[in-house]
């Protein structure tokens with residue numbers, strides 16, 4: 001006997017599609033994401049040694065709080081923020097400080113910087129922790145920002161701007177929308193995709209905290225349409241939350257650039273040289289949101305992150321949860337990379353990343369991807385040809401710049417003209433270089449021009465400072481001279497008035513007489529000494545005419 005028929009379960013209604021705006025330009029390069037995105041994230045092995053640069057963020061380098069030989073616990077602050085735009089650094093594991101010195105760091109300049117080296121004791125022992133948990137809601141936004149600051153949290157999308165500053169719009173600004181950047185538009189990188197799939201509730205909890213700090217009305221979570229699993233996971237995580245929405249956005253590079261994303265979601269343009277706060281919007285990365293959650297609910301500072309290890313030289317590409325300071329060599333080994341065939345190692349993606357000089361550099365807070373490209377699989381470098389003025393670069397530019405004009409002026413070293421063409425609005429996305437049929441390395445020219453302008457600016461500032469110092473020294477000397485003169489006059493005026501002219505003349509005569517006596521005594525003393533020194537010439541030394549051999553010497 002058959003029972004009552006099961007009610008037909010209809011799929012849930014898809015949420016209504018919000019209105020989106022299209023930014024101009026953009027490109028669609030091969031994304032190459034599945035090679036790493038299909039694997040679950042694993043925790044990287046605990047390294048024997050961690051190298052922690054004190055400058056892993058935008059702003060001033062942190063100040064060391066430890067010395068060589070100190071024992072430290074996991075999560076202990078080992079360098080404090082130095083000024084408003086700065087971030088502290090924490091020990092990623094327990095162990096001993098073995099060095100505080102300059103080491104090469106991952107930076108486009110290839111230069112070295114001060115680092116703290118921690119040798120692990122293998123125990124991975126935490127310092128005492130006191131999580132705030134749900135009590136964060138009772139805190140004033142400023143107190144909450146301070147907790148986030150002390151946790152060393154910076155933007156994990158690649159820029160490294162201290163997060164607590166982003167969460168501080170100022171008294172006069174109202175933030176309407178908190179935008180969460182889960183776009184991850186750059187080829188090869190998949191760490192945010194995996195984080196959204198694996199830890200969606202961490203991200204949402206972090207967003208609730210960030211929204212409280214900003215007092216923002218709504219929260220929009222933007223994810224590119226090519227990440228359906230992440231979209232689904234985040235939609236489930238926001239169920240029941242008011243004013244939270246997941247917004248799938250078109251797959252188009254550089255959709256993840258904050259200003260492009262704001263335009264897509266709100267139709268608003270952030271002013272040139274302006275901040276998104278000015279139009280009531282703040283953007284944070286999904287990794288940053290998860291880090292905020294760990295700081296508040298687990299009292300864990302930023303000591304680890306998701307990093308994609310991928311590329312043609314990597315046999316087992318994947319995402320690893322990595323301790324900050326881990327040497328890249330260890331991660332490449334764990335992902336079976338062939339170091340003997342390593343042609344290029346890039347931190348970040350192929351469009352906006354930069355080449356690293358060594359595999360012994362450490363992972364830092366902004367290392368979202370390590371792209372290892374095999375020498376044997378690299379296509380031959382294309383031949384660079386002259387510009388044919390086709391305009392393709394202009395059509396691809398998402399900032400509406402004139403890339404070919406900036407290129408001409410940068411090449412001619414006419415940096416003033418490059419600025420007239422808004423060089424500093426260029427986000428170095430690489431779309432223009434990507435489409436250029438002449439294979440011109442356009443972005444390299446823009447970076448070069450920016451570097452030259454910054455150098456000239458610094459020189460000008462130095463010269464201005466030297467001139468100001470010279471002028472203030474001259475002013476001080478003049479002032480001292482005037483004061484001396486005033487003191488002399490005051491002294492003269494203070495002489496007893498009843499002395500009269502005769503009295504003053506008598507005083508002068510007395511002084512003159514004393515001086516004459518001193519001079520006379522000195523002359524007598526000189527004469528005495530000369531007399532004692534002059535030898536009596538021997539009779540044989542005299543010539544027949546009475547003159548002596550040294551008589552014509554000048555003395």
Ligand code: SF4
Pocket residue numbers: 386387388389390391392393394403404407432435436437438439440
């Ligand atoms: S795309 Fe290349 S060749 Fe074409 S105008 Fe731009 S710089 Fe010149």
Ligand code: SF4
Pocket residue numbers: 393396397398399400401402403425426427428429430431432433442443446
């Ligand atoms: S690199 Fe600069 S000039 Fe080129 S497309 Fe991007 S923003 Fe435009």
